Amino acid sequence: MRWWLYNVLFAVAYAVMLPQFLLRMKRRGGYRSRMGDRFGRYPSDVLARLRQMQGAVWIHAVSVGEVYVAGQMMRAMRAREPGLRFVFSTTSSTGWREAEKQVGPADVLVYNPLDFPLCVRRALDAIRPRALILTESEIWPTLIRACHRRGVPLFLVNARVSDRSAPGYRRLRFWFGPVLRMFSSILAQSETDKRRLVDAGADPERIDVTGSFKFDVAVRNPVKEQEVAAFLAHMDCGPARTVLLGGSTWPGEDAALLRIYRRLRPRYPDLRLVLVPRHFEKADAVQAEIERAGFACVRKSKEMPRDPTGGDSRPMGMHHSLLERDPSAPPVILADTTGELMGFYGNAQIVFVGKSLCEHGAQNMIEPCLCGAATVVGPYTENFRPVMSDLLEAGALVQVPNEMALASEIERLAGDAEVRNMLGARGTASVLRRKGVVDRSAVALLNAMPHHA
Template structure:
């Protein structure tokens, strides 16, 4: 089985090599970490304490680990925690969010790479975040005596049929899982349907709710307001976040239409892919909009003079959106106007009590969307015209908008508790050895350089 998978992966890698080469030439960050990815040369662990290896594919999954890791370090300070991720932006955020932990690129699912990585880390528990079902990694971890769990597990309605088609091939992998902690009953049923044994399934809820800030007066939000030059702004703020190509136009047109009635309105635009920053800045300028670009402009924008048009604040950096949502009176969550993208996390602006808008294509967040809409705590906009109309209505009826935001925040607060349930599950997987272990072990690393350079 591993040899067949290796051959399939090699074929896929060769087929994708022109795209990977192009990205490496255009974006230096894609040249990082190939020793880890292809050879499994991750940092070597030296100690004998229980070790939890969390694998989180990208930014969203890395960030949801914040409350879990914080509680884990407080309750089990002797345990070692390492975090791997797949994408350059994910690793950048992991290094910034967990500066005291070892973070690295996960090995690709080649048998030789995952074996070497596991032999170097020697995890007690391998915790895969959401839906990282890599057969060679799971098999090799299980063969080495590690307990393997999926935490915050999610199978969307869209991805479920794809996994079901390969149920016979996935069966041996899924039977090696020691636990699957699903976000919802719906996801648990889908995991059961593709072959996860029922006695290894539990519903913990989503950790994402526990990690949401929600405090508009927090230091992170105040810092964002100060760095964007918004401390003295009294008018409403419209944040369009995690936008994909085409959604920036809808957000800009909505902003321009609403600005006629609300001249103090400000727009903060946060594209899903920050590397589009230069392109978007040029496009905004061509539309007659002054632009302040976060990655380039070091000095916060000054307060506009009376009658002067304020700049669009373009945030083309990684990891700041979760704080910027705390500035929003009205929030549009991107990745949702056009099919095939599945939406982005609307829980972050909801936690801050913003009046939340998103498009109809939100299959990746179905349970959250249903919960918000059932309470009248969010609005669906089906196209650019509806987005413009909804923004104008929210600004014209601020009391109604605030009530909608309060309902959204109440919904988020009611969902919390998954971190506690997940910690109990991990405690059980580590077992009695974890409670007897003492601090003082370590992973070989140099904190001042990327993990890929570790021996």
């Protein structure tokens, strides 16, 4: 009765969301050509490759962060079992594009089947996995039940239960408990996550607290750092300046940083502001915000390539008068390109991590800490609870409750190079000490899987 009810409710929910789902598919162009994957029907060439695979591990991830986690896990497992092959599934076109960078030539990338019994059965018949690995909070009951019935080992890695989800899991323990107890092993991010999973009905004997995979996912990019350093030096934001960076900012946070910058600039003439919005398609709105605050704006996307002959290499759209203006009013840099955030983190002295002041959840604060920047976050960091606990305990970053406190902290760091350098050094050391979770987890998973000849 319980499973019949779930299938009915899932079908109703899917029907309600289908128009929005189709509209998004049309807008993004995403997985329209692979819609059959959702029903367990794969293109003939994909099906042929799946049939040739023996003992492949099925790994599933959705968000970009989860895809990075899955990619790290794949590489760590393959380092210990070189012939290991993976079937990587995701649910969105964004996840697909990122997953394409993570899979190897011997792996197969598919869209996850809808969580209906027939779709799941077709997918399992085609993939015949040695094991199924789900990431973070990806709980698909029908898929989990079908794997369990077939004797396919189930693993949940980097498992977490958010503050928002925990009460619901606990109330629906009668439903989640039997599902969670089907996992062979759960690798949780923190003791809090373990307690919440147990409250939801999971077997405590099958849960190990490993720490967060996110510490391993963060990797510096020296090539990108050098490219960004050249750009910043050209914009008078080189090593002699103090770069304040807003990383992955959300609406409202750019305006807050601009207000703080406008107030501090007269007292700290070497301070420079760089904004890296979370969604680069909103760059026009951020530029308008910059100009309303009274600053000129330089957009990274309009940078002209340097002329190797020594000719004019001004950014597009900028006049000589802007570059030659009084340095007391330097432009604000708007980094509206993709894939360069780590390069900017490696060249910043002070970083504010977005989605933590005006939105809830926070972006990744591990990355600027790794790069040695003095890192500041707002009060809303729910998505990184175990990470924040570790970093705060180590004095690796500073958390502030509101914009006024953020302004005071930025001023403190802008005025004392020794303090910000020490904070940055603690951040780097703290992240490096916590690396290795992925390797240890890879060993644990391989030991728990059936041997494949």
